[in-house]
Amino acid sequence: MSGSNERPPYLGFGLGLRSKHYNEVLDGEPRVDWFEVLSENYMDAGGQPRHILNQIAERFPVVMHGVSLSIASTAELDIAYLTRLKHLADEIQPKWISDHLCWTGVHGINLHDLLPFPYTREALDHIADRVCRVQEFLDRRIALENVSTYVTFNESEMTEWEFISELAERADCWLLFDVNNVYVSAFNHGYDAKAFIDGIPAERVIQLHVAGHDHMGTHIIDTHDHQICDDVWDLYRYTLERIGPVSTMIERDDCIPPLQELVAELDIARNIAADTLAARAGKAAAE
Amino acid sequence: MTTLAEFQAKLQQAIVDGDNQVLDQIASSPREEKSTLLGVYQNAYVSRLFDALAEDYEKLAALLGDQQFDVVARHYITANPSRSPNLRWFGQAFPEFLRAISPYCESSVLAELATLESALNDVFDAEDAPRLELQELAEIAPEHWPDLSFESHPAVRRFDHGTNAVEIWRALDADSTLPEPADLDEPINLIAFRPEFTARFREMSPAEATIWDAAAAGARFADICELLEAYDNTDDAAPAAAGFLRGWIEAGFLTKATLPASRQSTTS
Numbered sequence: 354m355s356g357s358n359e360r361p362p363y364l365g366f367g368l369g370l371r372s373k374h375y376n377e378v379l380d381g382e383p384r385v386d387w388f389e390v391l392s393e394n395y396m397d398a399g400g401q402p403r404h405i406l407n408q409i410a411e412r413f414p415v416v417m418h419g420v421s422l423s424i425a426s427t428a429e430l431d432i433a434y435l436t437r438l439k440h441l442a443d444e445i446q447p448k449w450i451s452d453h454l455c456w457t458g459v460h461g462i463n464l465h466d467l468l469p470f471p472y473t474r475e476a477l478d479h480i481a482d483r484v485c486r487v488q489e490f491l492d493r494r495i496a497l498e499n500v501s502t503y504v505t506f507n508e509s510e511m512t513e514w515e516f517i518s519e520l521a522e523r524a525d526c527w528l529l530f531d532v533n534n535v536y537v538s539a540f541n542h543g544y545d546a547k548a549f550i551d552g553i554p555a556e557r558v559i560q561l562h563v564a565g566h567d568h569m570g571t572h573i574i575d576t577h578d579h580q581i582c583d584d585v586w587d588l589y590r591y592t593l594e595r596i597g598p599v600s601t602m603i604e605r606d607d608c609i610p611p612l613q614e615l616v617a618e619l620d621i622a623r624n625i626a627a628d629t630l631a632a633r634a635g636k637a638a639a640e
Numbered sequence: 641m642t643t644l645a646e647f648q649a650k651l652q653q654a655i656v657d658g659d660n661q662v663l664d665q666i667a668s669s670p671r672e673e674k675s676t677l678l679g680v681y682q683n684a685y686v687s688r689l690f691d692a693l694a695e696d697y698e699k700l701a702a703l704l705g706d707q708q709f710d711v712v713a714r715h716y717i718t719a720n721p722s723r724s725p726n727l728r729w730f731g732q733a734f735p736e737f738l739r740a741i742s743p744y745c746e747s748s749v750l751a752e753l754a755t756l757e758s759a760l761n762d763v764f765d766a767e768d769a770p771r772l773e774l775q776e777l778a779e780i781a782p783e784h785w786p787d788l789s790f791e792s793h794p795a796v797r798r799f800d801h802g803t804n805a806v807e808i809w810r811a812l813d814a815d816s817t818l819p820e821p822a823d824l825d826e827p828i829n830l831i832a833f834r835p836e837f838t839a840r841f842r843e844m845s846p847a848e849a850t851i852w853d854a855a856a857a858g859a860r861f862a863d864i865c866e867l868l869e870a871y872d873n874t875d876d877a878a879p880a881a882a883g884f885l886r887g888w889i890e891a892g893f894l895t896k897a898t899l900p901a902s903r904q905s906t907t908s
Contacts, residue, residue, distance in 0.1 A: 393726045399768035400795065401837035421725035427645035434725045459648045463722045464655055465688050465730075466681060468648075471665070476644050503680040505667045508641060541677070543670035571672040574680060 358494065361449045361527070361559050364414050366619050366626075367602035368612075375405050377612040378413075384616050385413070389602050392419035392450070396437040410445040416560070416600075417442060418529075421463065422452035424487065424497065425470050425480050428459045435490050442491065449559060451496035451529045454480070454517065471506035472516040477523070484524035496527035496559055499549075501537040501566075501575030513538070514552030521557045528553060530599075531562035532589045533581070537573045546588055555596035563589050563622060564604040578607035580618060586625060593629040601626065654678060655685045656721060689717045689730055696731040696761055699812040700753050712744060728765075734758065749821035752805035756841065759797035759832035764839040766795035772894040774886065784899055786862035790855045790885075791896040795834035798844075798852060802827045806841075835892055847871045848884055852893075861885075 365386030370378070372394075377383060388409060395406050409415065421434060442450055455467040470476055488494055499517060511519075521528055530553065539546035563586075565579030581603065593599070601622050603615055642650075642665065650662040666674045693713045694701050701709040716737050722730045735758050738744040739751035771793060780788065804822050811818045829849030832841040844852060850871055851864045859867070861881065868877035868884075888894055 393728070397726055397728060397767075398765040400763075400765045400834055402765050403768065404837060423725070425644075427643075427648055431725060456648060457725070458722075459645070459652055461723055462652065462656065463725055464652065464685055465692075465722060465727050466655070466684055468651060468655075468681065470644065471647060473644070479644060503677040504669070504674065506647075506665050507667050508647075508665060509667075541669065541672075572669075572677060572680070 358525075362414075363598055364416070364448060364600040366623050367414075367416075367600065368615055368619060369418075369602060369604050369606070370406075370409060370415075371605070371609050372402070373609050374612040374615075379405065379408060381612075383612055385619065387414040387416065387448070387600070387602075389416050389418045389604075390445075390447075392417045392438055392441060392452075393421055395445075396441045406445060410447075415445055415447050417445070417447040417450045418498075419450070419452040420465070420467065421457055422487065422495075423455070423457040423463075424452060424483050425454065425468075425476065426456035426459055427479065428461075430483060430486060430490075432490075435487065439491055442493075449496055449527065450491060450493065451498055451527075451560065453500050454497045454520070455500045467500040469500070469502040469504060469506070471508040472511045472513060473508055474510060477516060477519060481520055481523040484520070484526050488524070488526065494526050496529040497521070498529035498531050498562065499534050499538075500531070501534040501541075501573075503541055503572060503574070505542050512544075512549075512552065514549045518552060518554050521554055526557070527559045528557045529560040529562065530558045530592065530596075531564070531604075532592055533562065533564040533566060533585050533604075534575060536585050536588055537566055537575045541572050547591055550588070550592050550595055558596050558599055561589070561592060561599050561601045562604050563601065576607060577604050581621070586621065589622065590625050590629050593626055594633055597633065598626065598630055651681075655681050658682065686714065686717060688727070689722065690714070692727050693717075693731045693734060697734060697754055697757050699757055699809055700750065702812050703753060703808060703818070704750075712738070712750075715741070732758070747821060748823070749803040749805050749808065752801045752803050753808060755799050756801075756805055756809055756830070756832070759799060759830075760839040760841065762797055763795040763832045763834040764837075766834065769794050769895045771892045772889050772897055774889050777885075777889070777897060780897070780899070786860060786865075787899055788861040788897050789858050789899075790861075790894050791858075791898070792856040793833075793893055793895040796856075796893050797832040798830070798849070798856065799832075800827050800829050800849075806830070806843075831893070833891055833893055851881060851884060852888070855885075855888075 367387035367389055368385050370388040370390045390406060395402055453467045456470060457466065457468060458464045535546045535549045539549065563581050564577045565581050567574045567576040603618055605615060647665065653659045654662045663674055663678060666678060669677055690713050716734055720733050735751050735754040738754050744750050802824055804819055804824060807819050829844040829846060830841055831844055832839060847868060851868050854867055855864055865877045865881045868881050
């Protein structure tokens with residue numbers, strides 16, 4: 354991998370780019386520092402979607418976020434997919450490329466979901482090797498995101514955060530830390546979300562996701578169709594206390610409100626970050 | 641101990657086929673039954689594919705109504721698991737499915753409405769490519785014209801209808817009274833295309849459709865003229881063929897005109 358190994362820049366507070374907001378983004382001057390674009394929405398597309406993406410990439414920093422890398426799959430790496438991903442990256446020059454620590458299918462089938470797996474040494478060896486190969490192909494480090502999970506497996510040999518930490522170290526990749534996903538998984542599996550946050554390597558986290566979810570009483574489903582709840586904001590605060598300033602974005606994939614509503618929600622993140630990071634700096638100075 | 645590959649095959653089987661053998665490997669949860677939690681993945685799988693189909697074929701879904709579309713979509717999901725990393729392509733085989741599988745094939749209007757929606761979706765975000773310009777043709781010496789061949793722009797789709805699916809599409813688009821599905825006396829020839837960034841379609845006369853199909857398949861201009869001569873029963877169809885060609889170029893249907901290697905060539 355000959356590409357830059359430098360830590361990507363801090364971008365501030367961003368939103369996921371959604372087609373519903375194209376006009377508002379291009380016609381106005383939304384208080385959004387950067388946009389995350391879903392790689393698959395543009396990698397095969399020309400016409401209006403690609404034209405608008407190019408315009409937005411000229412005006413805002415963008416990062417590419419994929420859902421189909423399937424890094425944990427035992428299927429062969431999809432070189433055609435990686436080639437298209439690389440072409441898109443060459444064109445829009447994202448600040449970084451991310452995807453999820455999960456698999457999406459085997460035997461030629463794609464389930465279009467972010468699927469869990471047992472945290473075993475076998476999985477670690479397999480995925481670390483694939484991350485290295487992907488990074489070599491893309492000629493850059495990628496960021497991997499922790500996913501929301503609804504089941505865990507008897508065969509797991511370590512916690513999720515132990516697995517992520519060792520993977521990031523061995524593959525020398527970045528992390529995209531999804532605060533909401535930790536909240537969801539911690540509730541579903543009955544562990545302390547703060548233990549997860551304490552357990553990941555802070556220096557490798559280059560981006561945070563915050564999002565809403567659907568609480569079913571006995572379990573939580575990561576739907577990205579609600580406002581962010583107070584508990585997730587509390588965890589966001591805790592995350593910043595632990596790892597310091599990190600580019601943050603709100604993910605909203607369903608029941609998408611007008612852009613201004615998301616910009617207002619982004620202001621909550623800005624305020625929390627300002628207060629938390631000031632207190633953190635004060636504490637550090639006092640020490 | 642199960643290997644990662646074996647585990648993934650089992651979980652996939654549970655999600656796609658509902659075979660829950662993988663439950664043995666799932667750890668007990670503090671608050672909920674394992675089968676319910678596995679069900680989150682099983683439900684999400686169908687729901688995500690269903691939503692993709694409903695979005696791509698919103699007029700067909702409106703024509704069928706929620707209940708019938710649900711049945712058709714679930715049948716398709718079972719018969720055609722996604723094989724692309726991009727959900728955008730999941731519904732590509734839906735028109736063919738409706739054309740081939742009973743009972744849907746018994747009402748041709750369903751497949752034809754789906755074909756129209758699929759064509760419009762395809763041309764909307766088809767890959768970009770240069771458009772052939774009239775000026776480029778003007779620069780070609782007349783003696784070379786018979787050997788010219790053409791390449792269709794990626795944002796063009798040609799298809800024929802034997803039913804009033806277009807009329808139904810227009811009624812659904814305008815939210816006006818739906819006509820009853822019916823067969824047409826004569827089939828119509830259609831082409832979907834993308835001027836600027838909007839997907840459109842228009843009808844082609846049988847003669848225009850015939851020579852377009854030949855041109856898009858790589859026929860030389862001389863062959864196109866010959867086809868048109870036979871069609872129109874005339875001795876010289878070159879002016880008429882050139883007229884069609886001009887219309888195609890102005891509408892952005894073509895990306896390239898090429899001469900054989902032995903001749904001077906032009907590409908856009």
